[in-house]
Structure formats: structure tokens, C-alpha cells
Amino acid sequence: MRESTDEASRDIDAVRALLTHLDPAPEAAPTEADRQRGERLLAAVQSSLDHPGIPPVRSSRRRRGRRGSRAHALAVAVGVVAAVTVLLVGFTVLRPGEPATAAPLLPAPLLTVTSGDHDAATRALARAAAQQRTVAPAGTGPVLYTRRQTYGLDVAVARHQATTVARTTIVDMWRRADGSRHIARHLQYVNRVGADVGGPRPADIGSGQTEFPPSPPDLDPAAMPSDASRLRARLAARTPAAADSFGIAGNALSDLSLGLTSPQQNAAYYEVLAQLPTVFDAGPVRDRAGRPGHAIGVVVSDHTSLVVGTEYLILSDTGTPLTIETVDTPDAPPGLRLPPGPTVETYTQLFTTSHVQAVGDTS
Template sequence: MSDDDVLRQLREEWEPRAAASPRGWNPDPRVQANSLARLAELSRDRQMAAGEQARLPRRSSRKQRLTLTVASIAAAVVTVVVIGSVIGSGPQPSYAATPDALVYHPGAAVTATDLLRQAAKAALASKVGGAGSVDFIRTSSWDLNSRVDGRKVTTAVVPLNKQLWRGPGGAAVTVRQYGQPTFPDQDSRAAWEANGSPGANSRPIRVDHSAGDYPFLWPDRPPTRDGRLRDWLGQGHDVTTSGPLLMAIADLLNERVLTGPEAAAVLRLLAELPDLEYTGTVVDRAGRPGEAFSVTSDYSGLPTRYTVIVDVDAGSFLAFEQTLTTEAGQYNVRVPAVISYLVFVETRFTARMS
């Protein structure tokens, strides 16, 4: 076996795992042992060709996985250095996977205030779908810091699909299931597969929560009077600035189906924000057209654009997104980068808790 043959075989085994590692070089110990054994075999072949017989001891324990002759170790070290150089120069994910940014188109020459007031009037005139006293919310979400099957995935975007039923007494039912993963490139897909394809073919997980068990942020319904709503949202959030206020509204939408008057109050509150900008028209991640409104804030420590997407004609909320604009900080992403999204796929009232 030639040096080129060994290099080729080791690259086939090590490159996918090196690409999957945040540090670029963190192979599985079993793969490492097998690879070093091949290096030892190469050294033995060379010694035999020179008329010298070399005998390789077997692995004996966890602390001593592979014992090689001095000549074999030397060959292993030299070749591993070469392999490390080869893998380091090959294609591998240098940034964490993030979703594609939505495409915003400049809208009509109107202000955010005017559009949101129009949406508030539409909300008052609309009737929320369904009948009953149980809130039903179906969402699709992703977050850069989320874990899939207990593992942090940096090479794929794996959304979480969630259904929530919230009863009037505080009882709840949740069903969670991972969605179809997406990848920025083929190397990222290969790295995700080498990591065990976390989230693939996952089954729905249902959990029944008795009253008081589910961590709802607000036990009561939101007020519909403008003067009270901001203070009410501030029970669990810092709402002194616009960025965290938009996050509080997203949290509210994640646990409540808003009635027409409640949605109108939230829309009027947004219309009062002096730094809220009309970002333009957009199609959200569920394929629905809407109008986007954004605030840029460094409340989190990094300049972040918080965007809420609204169906102005219906007076309803479609989605919420966070995007790093100019700096990544400790995040291993290329800016601008979407670091979180929440899509309100379906919201309605129902009579049953499932």
C-alpha cells in the first residue's frame, strides 16, 4: 500500500467527521484507532520490505487503545500531520447553518403608523376562526441556539413544528415534531449525516400538562385598552425599549390566540413606536404575503433587527424574525444572518384539548 493509498482512505474516513467538528479536527476515538491501525500496517509493510519483521500489539484497554512499535508511531505522527493539513485545506462548514433571509420589497409610500392603524381597524372587524374556549396555536420555529434530540446542530436548519392547546383553566397539551432539515451546501448535509442526522424522521411527542404545569408567561388574557397593554406585557419582560417589546409580543402570540379587540390593541401599541420602520412587503416562510415592520436594537448585545410580519387586510400576525445585521459576536455565522424565526401557521379557537 502506497502513501497515496493511505492518504486517500484516511481522507474518506476523517474528512466528514472533521467537517462536522466545530474545531475541524475531533474524530471519533474508534475511527481514530482504526485509522492509526492502517498507518501501523503501512509501517509494517515497509519494515517487511526491508527484511525486518514488525509485530503490532492489540488494543488492551480504554487508556491504551492502540500500542504501536516506535517505528509505527513515528509513521503515524508524520502521516497524521499530513492528513491534518489536507483536511484543513478541504471544503468544510466554516459557519453555522442559518435560514435564507426573506426578501423584502419596498412597499407603498406609507408610514408604519398608518399601516398598523389600518390593520387594527381590520382586526376589530374580523372574526377569529373556530369556536370554543380553547386556544389552538400551530407554529414552526427555529433558533440558532436550539438543540435537536439533545444535540446542538450547526450544519443544518431543523425547524420545530409545535401544536399547543391551552384550556381556560391553564391546562395544556403540546405536540412537538422536528420538520424537514435544510442545508446551506452539500458539505453541510454530509456533516449532518455523519453526526447521526439529528431530527430526521422524528416522531411527534405529545405531552399533557395539568393546570399550572405549563410555563405560560401570562395567566390571564391581554387587556384591550391601549394604556394598560404595555404595562401588562412588562410583567415578564423589559418593555422600556422597542426591541424587547417586540419580543414580548412574539411570546404573547406564541401562547395566546388573540381576539379581534386584543389583536387591535397590540397593533395600536406597535403603531405608537417611534423607531418602528415599515420594511416592505414580504412572503413569509409559510408562503403567505404580508407587510413587515422592523426595529433595530442592540438590546441583546449585538445589533439585531426584530421584524414582525402582519396581514394588514386581516389584522392578524403571521411571523416574527430576528436578524444579526453587522456583527456576529460569539456566533459562528456570516452576517447578516437570521438567528431565529417563529411562524404562526394556524391560530383559532376550539372546543377540545386535542
């Protein structure tokens, strides 16, 4: 019996290894032996399913029952592993050769620390700013194109009731020279994630294309100055009621998350962030696309709010912004009815910022 159990366990491991291509971050790549064993097992299961009335050729009824049970168990295992993998991982193609995955609902935070070395953060931001000052904008043309992946909790509230859903979306944006924008959204996932407390249905924001008129210059990241002093004044003036470090940090990171800023503008944003007392060094980390970077933490709300909100700006080794993630600690706001523990409120992964010739071009 132990030998049969061990063999079944090896079968399940082989099938799981064969399905690792569905996992964007497998623990280990399957070996050639795993692949061959998994392919044989899948072929056997498929044959059994295609011809259910044909009994396996065995001289013992006991052996025949064991073989049938094993085939059935394998069929169930394959189906469960595949279904769970697809449901939790998902897959969306950004463009040929550039795959990206939709994160599971309620993904684990990349980071949860809420304090750290302030001086190290200012040095890291100054270094990134100096690097960005020497970088030339990518591409040529009158249209600025960006591509990003966004995740966020969407809450609809009415009559003291709420419904919370999580959305993961690929967003393509083309900003013309006059400031008008064409945006194409490709919805990856949307699902309820909070307890059902009878709230209204959230807005139906799905895939589609939309035109937007030019934004006021003070609200358009692409039109912001590349001088840190002038930039800070503009960010503070945007929200006079929240012109403290929390408000300035929130506005700065919101701008950076759109991917519309040039390297020189990035440098100014980093210099502004370095002036804030709530920034701290969060150390090296890989973002959800697997890209290595260095994280700067910025506290954007403190204990005077329902939760502590911390945004993490992940920078590449050249100072390019890769990911911006907002995490609520120690729990999500209570009205969302989410499981306890640090909760990702939003994240944005930036993939492309480049000048192109026309709307619709990506390179």
C-alpha cells in the same frame, strides 16, 4: 461533440424539471414536453441500472461508450438532484391538504433592512388594528387551538465552548379554559450549523407531547387585555429591567408568535407597537409559506449589543399576523461561529388559531 453536450444539457434540464414537485418554490413549472422527456430519460436510466450487463445495441464502439457514459451521467444527475433537493428542502405534512416545508438550514433572511419610514409603519399598524377590531374569533368551543412552524438556533455553552444547532419544528398547541396547555411538537430538522468548537450536546428537544400547567396571567397571551394602555403596562411590568422600547417590543412580538391572541388582542398589540420609536415600514413581502403580506420592522437590540437585532412582523391584508422573523445584522453573534452575513435567529409562521371542542381537535 457540441451537439452531444447540448443534448446532455437538455437531458439534465428535463430531469431537473421532472423533480420540481420536490421543490416548494420552483423557479418554473415543467412543461408537458419536459415531463415526457424526463420520464423517458428516467425509464432509460432505470433500465440501464436494472440490467447493467446488457450492452446497448450500437454498431460503433465509440457510440456505445458515449451512450454508456451518458446513461451513467444521467443516473448520477438524477441521484444528485434528488438527494440535494430532499436534503435542502425536506417535507412535512401539516394536515391533509395543508403541506408546509422545512426551511433549509441557515435560511436566507426574508428582510435585512434595519431602518425605514416610521410614520408609514404607525399608519400600517393603525390600519391593521382597526381591521382586527372588527374580526370575530374563528371557531367555537372552550379550547383554543394553534398551529405554527418554528425555526431557531439553539446554543449549548459549557467551559467556554459552544455547540450551535438549528431546529425546525411544527408545534400544535391546545389551551384549555383554565389556561393549561397540551403541546405536540413534530421535529422537522435538527443539525449542527456552527463550527465544531467542542461544546456540549444541546438539549434533546424533539418530537413529542407535553402537558403544561396554567401560566401566570401576566405571562399568558390569551389572558392579556385588549386595551393598548393596559397592555403596555403589563408588558413593561413583565421585565422591569428592560421596560424600554426594546423590552416592550420583544415581549409583544413573543406573545404574538404563540398564536394565542384574539383579533381584538392583536389590535392592542399593534397599537402598542405603533407607540415605539424603533418601528419602521419594511414594505410588501411574501413569507416562507408564499403568503403575501406587509412587513413592519422593529429594532429589538442596537449597536450596544454584539449585533443589531431586528424583528419583522408580517401582516396579511386583514391584519392577521402571518410570520415573525428575527434577523441579526451585520453578522450572527460571534460565539455561534456561523458564516458571515445577516442571519435568521428565529422565525415563526402562524397557520391556525381557532376555538375547538376538545384537545386533539383541529377544526
